[in-house]
Amino acid sequence: MPARSVDVVIVGAGLSGINAAYRLQERNPGLSYVIVENRERIGGTWDLFRYPGVRSDSDIYTLSYPFKAWDGRKAIADGADIRQYLVDVATENGIDRHIEYGVKVTAAQFDSRTDRWTVDATVSGTPTQFRTRFLYLCTGYYDYEQGHAPDFDGLADFTGTVVHPQFWPEDLDYASKKVVVIGSGATAITLVPSLSREAALVTMLQRSPTHISVLPSVDKRAQLLRKYLPTMAAHRMARWMNTVLSLGFYFYCRRFPARARARLRGLALRFLPAGFDVDTHLNPSYQPWDQRLCVVPDADLYRAIRAGKADIVTDTIDHFDATGIALSSGAHLDADIVVMATGLKIQAFGGITLAVDGVTVDPHERFLYRGRMLEGVPNFAWIFGYTNASWTLRSDMTARSVAELLDYMDSHGYTHAYPDRNGKSIPELPMVDLQSGYIQRAADVLPKSSTERPWKVGANVLLDYIDHLRGQVTDSMTFGRVTTPATADR
Numbered sequence: 138m139p140a141r142s143v144d145v146v147i148v149g150a151g152l153s154g155i156n157a158a159y160r161l162q163e164r165n166p167g168l169s170y171v172i173v174e175n176r177e178r179i180g181g182t183w184d185l186f187r188y189p190g191v192r193s194d195s196d197i198y199t200l201s202y203p204f205k206a207w208d209g210r211k212a213i214a215d216g217a218d219i220r221q222y223l224v225d226v227a228t229e230n231g232i233d234r235h236i237e238y239g240v241k242v243t244a245a246q247f248d249s250r251t252d253r254w255t256v257d258a259t260v261s262g263t264p265t266q267f268r269t270r271f272l273y274l275c276t277g278y279y280d281y282e283q284g285h286a287p288d289f290d291g292l293a294d295f296t297g298t299v300v301h302p303q304f305w306p307e308d309l310d311y312a313s314k315k316v317v318v319i320g321s322g323a324t325a326i327t328l329v330p331s332l333s334r335e336a337a338l339v340t341m342l343q344r345s346p347t348h349i350s351v352l353p354s355v356d357k358r359a360q361l362l363r364k365y366l367p368t369m370a371a372h373r374m375a376r377w378m379n380t381v382l383s384l385g386f387y388f389y390c391r392r393f394p395a396r397a398r399a400r401l402r403g404l405a406l407r408f409l410p411a412g413f414d415v416d417t418h419l420n421p422s423y424q425p426w427d428q429r430l431c432v433v434p435d436a437d438l439y440r441a442i443r444a445g446k447a448d449i450v451t452d453t454i455d456h457f458d459a460t461g462i463a464l465s466s467g468a469h470l471d472a473d474i475v476v477m478a479t480g481l482k483i484q485a486f487g488g489i490t491l492a493v494d495g496v497t498v499d500p501h502e503r504f505l506y507r508g509r510m511l512e513g514v515p516n517f518a519w520i521f522g523y524t525n526a527s528w529t530l531r532s533d534m535t536a537r538s539v540a541e542l543l544d545y546m547d548s549h550g551y552t553h554a555y556p557d558r559n560g561k562s563i564p565e566l567p568m569v570d571l572q573s574g575y576i577q578r579a580a581d582v583l584p585k586s587s588t589e590r591p592w593k594v595g596a597n598v599l600l601d602y603i604d605h606l607r608g609q610v611t612d613s614m615t616f617g618r619v620t621t622p623a624t625a626d627r
Contacts, residue, residue, distance in 0.1 A: 140266035143169045145273055145543070146256055148487060150174035150236050151181015152529060153275035153520040155223050156202060157536045158232045161273075164540035165547070171267070172232070173240035173258060175281070179227055183220040185281055188305040190331025191216035194323045194432045196352070198359055198375040199383065199527035202226065206372035212356035213434040240265070244490040245272055247515055252552040252619045254516065270552070271543060274519045275532075276487025278583070285480040291456035291463075298474045302328065303481075309474070313337045317462060317470050319454075320478030321347040323431050328478060330437035333446035340470055341449045342462065346421045347431050350386075351404045354434040380530060384598055387525050390425035397425040408439035418449040429524060485582050486519060505568060505584040506556035506613065507591045507604070509535040515555040523598065524569055530598045534605045545610045550618060556591075557615040563587045568594050 147157050150172050158172055178184050193200050197214040201207040205226050209218055227233040244257040256267040284303040292299070300306060302324050312335040318325045321343035333339045359375035366374065390397040398420075405419050421428075433439065441447035452464040461472040491498040493514060504512045508521055508531060518539045522528030546554055568583040586594035591613050595601045 140255060140268040141171075142268040143171050144269065145170040145271045146254070146267050146269040147172045147273045147275055148174075148242050148489070149181055149275035149277070150176075150179045150227075150238075151183065151275065151277065152200075152219075152223065153277070153522070153532045153536075154181065155179070155227050155232055156529065156532055157273055157275050157520060157539065158235060159202070159204065159226065159230055160533070160536035160540045161543070162230070162232075164537070165543050168543065168547075170235055172236045173242060173267070174236055174238050175241045177238050178220075179224050179233070179236065180220040181275075181277060183216050183223065186216060186302065186305075187307070188302040188324070188328060188331075190327050191302075192327060192434075193219060194327075195527040196356065196379050196383070198356065198372065198379050200529050201372075201376075202529060203373060203376060203533060205229075206368045208368075210360075211354050211434075212359060213352060213354050213432065242487070242489050244492070246492045247272075247494065247517070249494050249515070249553070250619065252516065271516045271518075273539065274486050274489065274517075276489070276519075278483055278485065278521060279481040280484040280488065282488075283482055284477075285482045286477050287479055289454055289457055291458055294459055295457045295461070295472075295475065296459045297461070297472055299477065300474065301477045301479075311336050311474055314473040315461075315471050316340070316474045316476065317342050317472040318476040318478050319343075320476075320480065321345065322478065322480060323429070325476075325478035326431045326433060326438055328476060329447050330433070330441040332476075333441040333444075336446070339441070339447045340472075341447065342454070342464075342470060343418075343449065343451050344453055346417075346419050346451060347428070348398075348401055348421055348423075348425045349405065349419065349431045349433055349438070350401055351408070351436045351439075352432050352434055380526065380598055383526055387426055387596075390430070394424035401425065404436075405439060408436040408443065410443045413442065418451050426525065483582050485584065491517070500584045501581050503584050504556075504558065504563070504565075504587060504592045505594055507535075507538070507608070508594045508601075509538060510556050511584060512556045512558060512592075515553040517555075521568075521594075523596065525596050526598050531601065534601065538605065538610075541610055546616070549616070551616040552619045554614055554616045556613055558592070558613065563589050563592055566593075570596060 145168055147154050147170060154172050161170055176184055192213055192215050196212045197207050240258050240260050242256055242258045246255050254269045254272045256269060258265050284301050286301060311332055314336050316332050316336045316339045318328050319342050325341055329339050329341045362371040362375050402415060405415055452466050455463045455465045462470045485500040498514055506512055509518050511517060520532045520535045522532045523530055542554060564587050566586045568586045
């Protein structure tokens, strides 16, 4: 079967992919595109994760798109509602007609003789190919097929049920059961209060504490804006208001870590039962925002602990046995179910192997340009959102910038474009400035950042937005045309 040809191949039909398609057809209505999605539904992360209580840990006004108002009441939205929002955006804008499901992309090769990518994929195990001018990866940054799961001693001896949140069994019965959730990140903190509503007792077993903040599940300021302003005006104002507030708190934590720590401790004490050992279980050794800050809506985790339905144990695992977990302290946690909320496995480009003119591209050996393109790789973009703010705040800037680049290329007759340092030596930094375990484990996986723009992967949405507005599409970019006819691929 001959390779299918389109102007743009978008990989992934999640939050980023739908965003990319919207901006592409908004700015470049004449370009053909296809979204290839490995799963069978729209949603990406919000289709994959189906564990009890799954939700965003960013407020929905900044996580949603600036062009589509969020009409739900919750500010910390449930996963199913976020997925439905994506379905609605795709349907209303005709994006759904461009999606092909069950397509797993494995590799892509760029040929500078024709300035075309050949994208290798399988559909139900059958090989297929696409030919495209531009490859656009909206694959997220973690492995959908496996999470991080430590090999605990004696795990095979445990006679209960072991599950990973990334692959939650729909028929899992945890009513009146003793559940141990291993982990202290956003997933664990979401699962514990949700499971506690039916379980006999849910214990969060953590090796070390995490900084936790409390937010109301309903944003009263946003509700007030909705009452007095037109829908889109209220949505955009709420979006920017929450962007500024969350960024302000981030920099407050970085500038005044002792004050921020005391503030978070005070929030916990307001909701936890008297005598709870806050300094053991909720006082991390690292400063706020050295790792991602977790959010509990309406203090649900603390309320579950106060109600006697949940608990936190800070200890390390010695081994599993038939009835539960033996801890290094000598204590034992009885368990019917153990949930391995032990983190994600980071993966660049969705595990897709890239090559340019037969030379394999190692992402870790390249700098990332403005958080979206890889140096020296033509006609390619990767959406990577913020880790200290809502993913969409940067992914939408990327989507608009890529649409602008494609428009510029077409209007000037260019067939290729790529970021280029022109041999300039610049400092190297990790792409993500977090000490979280899942980021540290990926030190040799992700591309590089620098202290110098446009090679700096920023963490300040306001500065990045100014750079987005002021930056030129030609900054540190090389453009060119092929002489080999390739019009048949259009």
